[in-house]
């Protein structure tokens with residue numbers, strides 16, 4: 124039986140993945156395959172944090188069990204295949220009270236139980252587009268799924284779309300949870316142990332921003348999560364957690380996930396709609412424009428239309444890439460299109476080619492006396508103060524600018540990456556330049 128939940132938490136507390144882990148730790152069923160943390164459209168306005176839905180398959184398991192978590196000294200295991208199906212109504216009766224009990228004020232939980240998965244198209248819509256609750260409910264009713272919405276029931280959308288995921292590119296996340304008495308207090312985690320883990324297990328990713336020793340695996344919110352390590356290899360991940368030193372988790376569990384897949388990115392779009400994320404080929408048409416609050420914009424053209432690409436303060440030195448761009452440079456921009464102001468908020472950038480740029484060679488010399496002439500205004504040329512000779516703008520000597528930017532892929536630092544963004548290390552690439 125497939126089970127999915129979404130939208131049970133709030134910014135003030137809880138975490139839907141914690142609730143799923145609790146359900147698993149306490150259920151009388153076997154877990155079939157890994158539980159799943161499925162990120163959906165990061166631009167939806169209703170998200171609490173990372174727009175993550177949680178799904179799993181339960182039943183009577185077959186094949187050799189494998190440990191993927193622990194709780195109260197017991198192992199949490201999964202089975203590779205389903206031997207016997209369980210009753211849907213029983214599953215609902217068991218889990219619904221738990222969901223109601225843990226639901227946070229202001230959340231709109233969705234709970235779906237089904238013998239089969241929804242069509243895959245619902246995953247792609249969920250991760251790239253905006254869905255109406257009615258179309259999801261109709262689909263679930265047509266396939267005979269059991270659904271429960273609490274509050275306005277919006278969580279049904281995430282639950283159904285998460286359940287519809289068939290992994291194409293997939294990663295893993297090992298999540299560790301805190302003892303309830305510690306929720307809201309400061310977390311202890313040794314930075315050196317995170318550095319060690321990062322170096323020892325290259326199949327893990329987005330652990331730490333090594334340049335500033337800023338740990339990215341541990342949140343600072345009052346939620347139950349102690350830390351989450353992402354990786355591509357289950358064996359490595361299970362070993363990697365042993366390297367970490369600090370607060371002992373009360374429970375831990377490994378999820379299969381679409382994190383780091385770029386599944387949210389729409390390529391070759393015929394129309395551009397806000398609240399979706401795109402990969403767009405563009406020609407840069409302005410130098411970087413600096414704004415209050417440290418955000419930087421470059422103006423570009425995409426298929427003849429002007430578009431502003433933005434990088435915000437948290438993306439730190441990624442903004443240097445924008446500052447180094449010049450009109451005429453060819454780029455591929457990855458990012459979320461916002462409605463107002465209409466900007467493409469950059470997640471990743473590929474510089475395809477850099478243009479030859481000519482810049483003024485400083486103030487021109489007076490052809491009569493040889494002294495430096497002074498500007499008489501923007502594009503109005505120069506005048507010698509001594510001889511009054513005027514040098515028109517188009518006669519000012521120019522030289523080729525030494526460009527610092529080189530073609531290649533650029534991305535924000537670890538702490539500023541989106542859950543769904545595919546980091547360059549997962550693409551077998553690295554940044555050709557480091558801005559320090």
Ligand code: ATP
Pocket residue numbers: 129130131132138139140163164167169170171172173174175176230231233248249250251252253254255277278279280281282
């Ligand atoms: P957390 O990651 O902390 O669990 P969250 O960021 O996942 O929280 P939710 O509280 O689940 O945020 O809120 C997201 C809401 O948006 C859910 O109700 C979900 O059903 C809905 N939703 C998700 N994707 C879409 C979509 N593509 N179209 C419409 N609604 C969506």
